Amino acid sequence: MISTRGRYALRMVIDLAQNQGDGYVSLKDIAERQDISKKYLEQIIMILNKSGILKTARGYQGGYRLSKSPDQVTVAEILKETENGLSPVACLQQSPNECPRCGECITLPVWSGLKDVMLNYLENITIQSIIDNYTVKGTDNYII
Amino acid sequence: MISTRGRYALRMVIDLAQNQGDGYVSLKDIAERQDISKKYLEQIIMILNKSGILKTARGYQGGYRLSKSPDQVTVAEILKETENGLSPVACLQQSPNECPRCGECITLPVWSGLKDVMLNYLENITIQSIIDNYTVKGTDNYII
DNA sequence: AATTATACTACTAAATCAGTAGACATTCAA
DNA sequence: TTGAATGTCTACTGATTTAGTAGTATAATT
Numbered sequence: 381m382i383s384t385r386g387r388y389a390l391r392m393v394i395d396l397a398q399n400q401g402d403g404y405v406s407l408k409d410i411a412e413r414q415d416i417s418k419k420y421l422e423q424i425i426m427i428l429n430k431s432g433i434l435k436t437a438r439g440y441q442g443g444y445r446l447s448k449s450p451d452q453v454t455v456a457e458i459l460k461e462t463e464n465g466l467s468p469v470a471c472l473q474q475s476p477n478e479c480p481r482c483g484e485c486i487t488l489p490v491w492s493g494l495k496d497v498m499l500n501y502l503e504n505i506t507i508q509s510i511i512d513n514y515t516v517k518g519t520d521n522y523i524i
Numbered sequence: 525m526i527s528t529r530g531r532y533a534l535r536m537v538i539d540l541a542q543n544q545g546d547g548y549v550s551l552k553d554i555a556e557r558q559d560i561s562k563k564y565l566e567q568i569i570m571i572l573n574k575s576g577i578l579k580t581a582r583g584y585q586g587g588y589r590l591s592k593s594p595d596q597v598t599v600a601e602i603l604k605e606t607e608n609g610l611s612p613v614a615c616l617q618q619s620p621n622e623c624p625r626c627g628e629c630i631t632l633p634v635w636s637g638l639k640d641v642m643l644n645y646l647e648n649i650t651i652q653s654i655i656d657n658y659t660v661k662g663t664d665n666y667i668i
Numbered sequence: 669a670a671t672t673a674t675a676c677t678a679c680t681a682a683a684t685c686a687g688t689a690g691a692c693a694t695t696c697a698a
Numbered sequence: 699t700t701g702a703a704t705g706t707c708t709a710c711t712g713a714t715t716t717a718g719t720a721g722t723a724t725a726a727t728t
Contacts, residue, residue, distance in 0.1 A: 381525075381608070381611070381612060381613070381614075382612045382613055382635065383715090383716065383717085384716075384717065384718090385716085385717085387613065387631065390631055390634070391630075391631060394630060394631070404673095406672085406673065406674090407673085407674080408672090408673080417717085417718065417719080419718075419719060419720075420717070420718050420719085422674080422675080422676090423676090423718090425674095426674095426675070426676080429674095429675090436674065436675095437673085437674085437725095437726080438672090438673055438674045438675085438724075438725045438726055439671090439672065439673055439674080439724095439725055439726025439727055440671070440672050440673065440726060440727035440728070441672080441673085441726090441727075442672075442673045442674065442725085442726070442727090443673075443674085444674090455634055464525070467525070468525060468526045469525070469526055469531065470525075486535075486538060486654060486655070487531065487534055487535060487538070487654065489654075490534070490599055490646075490649060490654060491526065493645065493649075494642065494645060494646065497641050497642065497644075497645045498638065498641065498642060500641075501637065501638060501641045502634075502638065505634060505637075510630060510631070510633075510634060511630070513633075514630050514633065527684090527685065527686085528685075528686065528687090529685085529686085548704095550703085550704065550705090551704080551705075552703090552704080561686085561687065561688080563687075563688060563689075564686070564687050564688085566705080566706080566707090567687090567707090569705095570705095570706075570707080573705095573706095580705065580706095581694095581695085581704085581705085582693075582694045582695055582703095582704060582705050582706085583693095583694050583695025583696055583702095583703065583704055583705080584694095584695055584696040584697070584702075584703050584704065585695085585696075585703080585704085586694085586695070586696090586703075586704045586705065587704075587705080588705090
């Protein structure tokens, strides 16, 4: 299950892409638009900030903007930072696998493959594609 | 992240497939072989039991066995029961989506698609395929 | 100096996780 | 018919995680 950390992080990055123009976007504005606690977003955006996908400016008219173009930012890189690498099991968070039983673990390939399909899917969704391809077809929403 | 509930459930079903022969396997034996608390496994196997993938026999020489052949049981059906439907976000647990904002939610297609790729992957892994040295294409993870 | 903003750390209530514990029900064998 | 072996079910609990809140410090602009 994706936590609010990851979900809010994605919404923030989309909000930045949609609103940054050629300036910086303040957390206050993001928090108001997205209706999420600004204090909570502070912590989440720090994670993104440390991973280098943002540029920041302090002080008056300061805020954040993406350091890359929205079509160069993938959902995978956002969620990997905020959701512990998106590993379905703990032993796949470290590489190499530190689990003493990993050599005999009959279920490991299941989890390893699951991680692969998840990452492969999310690496192919850019922020720009979310903004572009979003369609409303009744309740069946999907990316084309 | 897959919890111990789902992981232990999968290990129990594999253990059943490997040890049931033409009789029943007791939880005591599974717990000993898998080195997991029997009391905890009781609760987990109840979830599987209610979903109908097991047959049970009480009393002397009783225990559990699979109600289908191991090549007819998929990882998806085990994890759907034990991991809340494998929905990456809460609103995808109910169908139709009850979230008041789901019509305007720009991120919903991301999560919906993620659920699809996860389920599609897991629906194609049977218990038998795990036992038969299942390997994941395109990765270096495999059973030794 | 006042204002607008980010940066960082500490704290907390509520929920979830990973079990333990114990009472009860059923079946079979001796 | 009694006892051992098994499953069934509910309640409880310590530890951890989640989803925030709060406060202080720092930086840039007017």
